[in-house]
Amino acid sequence: MKEGPDIARIAALIGDPARANMLTALMSGKALTAAELAAEAGVTPQTASVHLGKMTEVHILHKRRQGRHRYYAIRDENVADVIAGLMGLAEKAGLTRTRTGPRDAALRTARSCYNHLAGDMGVRLFDALYERGYLSRSGEDLRLTDTGRDFFTDFGIDFSALEQKTSPMCRECLDWSARRSHLSGNLGRAILDRLIELNWAARDTNSRAIIFTKRGKAAFIDAFG
Template sequence: MASMVSGITLAEIAALIGDVARANILSALMDGRALTAGELAWHGGVGASTTSGHLAKLSEANLIALERQGRHRYYRLASPEVAQAIEALMAVASFGPRRHRPVGPKDEALRNARTCYDHLAGRLGIAIADSLSLRNHVVLSESAGVITEEGQRFLCDLGIDLDAGPKGSRAPCRTCLDWSERRPHLSGRLGAALCTRFFELGWIARIKDSRALSVTAEGRGGLKSTFGIEIG
């Protein structure tokens, strides 16, 4: 009975994500920010009333969470685990049948650098993971990682303190399969802290209406001097 219930639950979640509008809504929330119903209606390509129904179903399934600020209502992904599941599905989808669609600038921008919920993905995310691993700042396994003492000092010099702030049950360092590069990038508290710090330093900037990121001139210099990375 337990496996039957598990199968039913899995099928229900898969059916929710399988709707094109809801999949687009979840994908839009993968940049880690909370968005309004109107913004999500635009991303979903449906009207306001239809979006309201989709958001209700996603909320009931604990895939998204509602935040209220005064009279305003915002929606975000319910947890890092939901984001990791969506990224994993994107990786699986990338192995599927090729679609006859020309690659445009938006596609290239996403592959170069993007947010995966609250951490970095794409070529930039992979390059960061490789650099930290090669320098023995982190030791990575199949789905997780350990930050070395040398890595702790490096992060401190970069202005990152993983012991500050609430930790909850989130692991310090995990890996997430990157759908475009098909290799793991860093997630967990370390991945989130690096992303936040890069924004603070002005190394990366958001691209409008996308979870793609641009690497600034300061970022190109900082990444090269700090991580030995050259990326556009």
């Protein structure tokens, strides 16, 4: 009751099941219409409208009119980060939404998280790199070792470009489907790009799933398994 910002208001908004479902749906990054979000949340359009209004008011969502549609999207990266963080906490606490849809299996296997590889394949990759000594941890920081650098140079990653950037090369990202870390950062991004470039995998057009080709999956396991 003393200093600081009122986290309760925002957290309470995220904390309603209907709104949480909407936000989870919007975490794909796509903008969705009010009706789509109502369906996603399992409520009537009236109810959804109220929810969306509240979330827009506190700048969690962004609203764009287009014809007779209203498109809603996650406002910015800061909001997305918080929601991703909550997903991590929820997963670690073992809190999962009950009904699992058909697309889930694919998402759990491999999906994009921001721009790097997440899901089982992502965790597998991370573990393998660490085990082989390509990555090393010092405190909170994650470093790419020299042998790791050599390995990925062979794999076709252009480090001269990556090292220009000031954003971190390697980071651990905690995500929901496995309760473990996978690799993010510049390298994480570059690896996913390369996987797609090699035609080992492709992005699904209407979800965040990453679909491995048969050959791609075999090659991936061969390279990192």
